[in-house]
Amino acid sequence: MQGTVFNIQRFSIHDGPGIRTNVFLKGCPLNCLWCHNPEGLSNKPQVKYSPLKCIGCGDCVKVCEPKGHQLRDGVHTLDFSKCIGCLECARICPAGAMESYGEAKSVEDIIAEVMRDAAYYKTSGGGLTLSGGEPLYQGEFAVEILKAAKEKGIHTAVETCGMVSEDVIRAAAEYVDLFLYDYKITGEEKHKEMTGASQKQILSNLSMLDSMGCEIILRCPIIPGINDDDNHYHGIADIANKYKNIKEINIMPYHTLGNSKREKLGMDIKYETHSMKMTEAEAVRDIIQQYTSTPVRVS
């Protein structure tokens, strides 16, 4: 079985216990204004263009049927609106200026890559983390990867926004040791406005996972100007207080890398603000910690 993967990142030590390999699956049902992995939003293959790496050889011009690449006086330009996602330019580019996001990979290939660090998982209690995009957006594929990882005896984690069908998340839960579950916005209307979707499914899935006894870490991106307010901090604490299997709250301070990636992917920037300083994040942590006994940490 094959799916669309946009990155496999080894020696990840911030997304679950121990030393881990993160596998990033493409496609997401939400469209958060601040998304830090915009290359994971679309489920279609995409190219990223880094102008600083371009040597102006023009090879991409020759392979681009829709004529999105142009070379004038040795200067290369790319019209993203013409891109059909064939990835030919990324395949041919000698300099790595064009990179592809969204390779078709089989479950076996992924597991083989993940298991290269098996010895490290054994020592550290680590394993695989599925991330994205929304990893469960490619539901069946994600479940197959998790199942294969459990067969290898390694720890599994899923970083999810929760906006998936109950069936998929229930099927996944059978092979998941830890859910890193996003809680982004407090209030249905605001949630719709900022992420493009209702919160209802997300909250009911969270409730279900808790009742199934799944271990959960609540992950809360804090975006200055969007959700850095007391109402939301109370909202976070309320969720954590409500569900007994949420063992920890992670504060994820906003950084601007998502926007610089958007530029390289030819996507419009939807929201701009400053990167949060560590001291600011720690202040948020301390406020939320006043409202709940669940440990709050900056991640």
Next chain:
Amino acid sequence: MIDYRSTEEKFEYSPLMEKVYADFLKRKKNNRTREGVETGNEPDGKTPFFDVFIECRGEPYPIKLAKAIVRSWLVTEPTMHDGEVLVGFPRPTRPIHEHFHIGIVRERHILKDPAYIDRFDELNALMTEMRPEFHPAEVTVIEGEMEKRFGTKENPKAYEYTWSELWSLGGYQGHTVPNYDILMTQGIGGVHKRVLERLEGETEEKKIIMLNACRIILEGLRDWILLQAECADKKADKESDEKLKAQYRRAAENCRGIAFDAPANYYQAAQLTFFYNLWDANDCTGRTDQYLYPFFKEAIKEDKQFAEDVTASLMMKFYEHGVHNITVGGIIPETGEDAANDLTFLMLQILRRNHATHPRMSIRVNEKSDPRMLALAVQMWSEGMSDPTVASDSTIIPAFINNYGVEPKDAMNYSLLGCQELEIPGKSNFGCEDGVFNLAKVLEYTLNDGYSRFHPDVRLALPTGKITDYETFEELWEAYDKNIKFFTKHFCELCDIGQQVRAINYAKLVKTPFTEACIEKGLNLDDGGAVYNYGCVETAGASVVADSLTAIKKLVFEEKLISKETLDAALSANFEGYEKERQLLLNRSPKFGNDDPEVDEMAHRVLHSFWSECKKYKSIRGQEYSGACSLLSGGIYYGDHTWATPDGRKTGEPLGNSIGPRPGMDKNGVTAMLNSVGKLPLDLGVGGTTCNVTIPSNLLSTPELRQNIVDAFNTFLANGGQLAQITAANIDDLIDAKEHPENHPDLIIRIGGFSIKFVELAEDEQDEVISRYSA
């Protein structure tokens, strides 16, 4: 400090030691010294070293040398600083040069010292005369031999091209770890007695002379220790504070107790360790936590504060004199149990408290090790230190036993020395290091019909053809391998000549009586006197050759993306006008250090071909040459002298650092890099192969994250890794430190085997470190 094994708690000096340490730091600041270490100058206008050679003209060279060493020490006025517990300062300059280099004849530059200037002509003539009588022992002997082998009619000095580009040989540093166990159990007198016994009935003149030279050294050491006692007594006489007076008097008594006899307690043991170490040019002290522990164990029960003060004082003395490498932890050879003890942890804690670059420390890790030892190491890295280095017992011990015939008990007792080399302490002369060999240059010759691209006038390698002449990849490999065999033979034979020169110079008279078997054999340490006598060949350029051969195999022979002619032209032009080809070579072929099976296998093949070839040759000391890869800035030096390579590297760019990937080529995370290194034939690299790892400081910021780093290194060491040294640094700090060195005087990083202040590096070295970090 209640628990030495804690990462939470920190060691604190007693008020007395706190003051001694502060005074030491003040002194240190004002001194211009080797590696920031204070060395005493000989008294103005005196030339004790030369005087002996004049006075004793008729005597054999080794006797004159021994007397000259002793005289230099005896005329150096001892000093005891306020509050000190241990005595021993300063050291004279000349015997140190004698000790580390090929012999006094190479030290003509000392004649430029203002103290000697008005006697220049006389002393210059004397230096020539000071050569050992029975051999014209100069480095020119090697050069003469090279001229015969590589000179041509048109250019007799063509061998100089190999000297600057391909290798350096025969001029080693000479690090070994003497036998401190013998020093602790027999004392100076015990060894002296064995020398006298050995002399009885010996008829061979050369051996009689050598043994007598050892005798002179031992007696000189005894006399010098008594001078140190006098110095402490004088200090006591002048002291008005009763407590300090008693302390100095005790120090004097302590010295007298060990001038000839074996130490009876920890105070004596630590003082004797330091005295001998000072005479040993502050070379590596081996498994210091092991041979001192029996004494420490008793001392800590009797008077914990004093035992700590003595340990702190010893570490401070080691710092003051820049001791190279102390090895702690590991296993106890007799029982196979974890060797880490309270002293192991106390020494690490004191180094941590000092946040110092010296003494450099290494921990030996195995499956039985107390996990708190590696945890403490990671804690120290997270606090911005680069020590300790970590070494793998499970990789190193079997390699010694299986490939180099070392007795299991001796193998279990291995220690680090020099920068990152390995040896059996007190029993070996591993020729640290016999030479350095640049594999990337051999590839350059092989792709260019035997010529260096810098020197098209002289063919130095075999006429195997150019890149355009090879029909298959295997043809290219065979040509490369043929050149490796060709140069390895020359290399080992030329190293032998260097060793002969050293043996004749008797440059190890202090180490010799304290190295097992030397007295029994009646041979000098450099003359094959030790039990184990392997050679040690530092290897440069392995990752560049592996990356280059893989790129040729894949892009030229298999995928035919680049033609052989184009590659030849691109290399010849140093990629000027061939940027596209260079980018393809950089980006379309895997690079060593990313856990890629194809290129990692190539790296294995490259190292195996060279190191197994080295193993076919025996040094004149009696045993095989072993591989090593712990270059200081050698990767930069040889990079400077290696033309553009088919991995996309331009002329002059650095080669890989030590056993790791070329800077910036590892893009797959720490575990992938460690996996790549763990696959190499490190069992042939018992000379020591260091993996430099840079860890972003934000990955060390919490206990949980630090535990992951502990786990990562435990896994590496248990799965074929040998040595690793760590730089934890923030990239922004490094860049800022380059711009504003004044703001970062204490930023310590690792380069090769050295912990060094970043601001003390040359600009290209700083860039290399930054590029390594940026990966």
